[in-house]
Amino acid sequence: MRLSTKGRYAVTAMLDLTLNGSDGPVTLAEISETQGISLSYLEQLFAALRSKQLVKGVRGPGGGYYLGREADEISIADIICAVDEWVEFTRCGGNRDCQDGKRCLTHNLWDDLSNEIFSFLQSITLAELVERGGLKEHGCRKEKERESIMPRADTAAA
Amino acid sequence: MRLSTKGRYAVTAMLDLTLNGSDGPVTLAEISETQGISLSYLEQLFAALRSKQLVKGVRGPGGGYYLGREADEISIADIICAVDEWVEFTRCGGNRDCQDGKRCLTHNLWDDLSNEIFSFLQSITLAELVERGGLKEHGCRKEKERESIMPRADTAAA
DNA sequence: TTTTAAACCTAGTAAATAACTAGGTAATTA
């Protein structure tokens, strides 16, 4: 499991879909504007998300993106795995007898950690994240200002 | 908490010290040879480890490195934090009201995950790792071949 | 039917980092 800002961007964008997708598709231009992520970078992230059926694209004017499944059926692990492809913590390529028939000494460590992180992220869905954050009421973009989910890079504290 | 091969190299090297440090200091040349990590890169890693008192250097012929504390008093988190300096998962710089007085929606998520990973790695010491791996008997480099702890990059499976 | 707004696609680029190389100096032992 790899953890980077890339995966966090993807989670942020998916959260934006969750919050604002109830009345029509959300455009990447909107997400780009609100969350401060470049449009073309979002397109790349969404290409990966789409290939895993986590989002559905609608072309043409009035188009945009929907969640590919219900928000309570998409885990954070799903999202991160889609954009940050799995990188083994070990160098063994995943085979269990990497060291002359037995597993190398650190193998179990990184394996366990990897599982730990994965199950943590898999246990949290987009729906739960919205509930937990208590920000469900901010989702209606027709009546209120859209809201940034993550601080912008340029306004982040030093 | 950042997780990269850098931190894994450091853990591997520290494990080598743990296994082979019982009869005199271990040289970086030995670790470099056995674990397949470049000498100069090891020197950089050990500069960081030394600054955190995780290792003690002994200069001159017959010199090398010892563990800075007992193996059961050094956690994996200690090692990784020494070489992979902490990078916030959030962009908030750690302040709790990054989003107009309230915490951003993903803040708690990354915060929780970060804590999860940290406490996992903090709960495991070098000593435990050696016991768990059941490789304690391989530590005597005078009588047996030294053993690679992690597969070399060039021999790793494709 | 034309225009327009969006997804969708490809290639390239700048910045950061990881991992390494090269070439030293300083301390300690034999």
Next chain:
DNA sequence: TAATTACCTAGTTATTTACTAGGTTTAAAA
């Protein structure tokens, strides 16, 4: 005094991140 080690500094290459620039399709709206 010579050898061996830690210790230090300044580069270099490869990879990845995040972005830019330019397209093409699709479908709604004018």
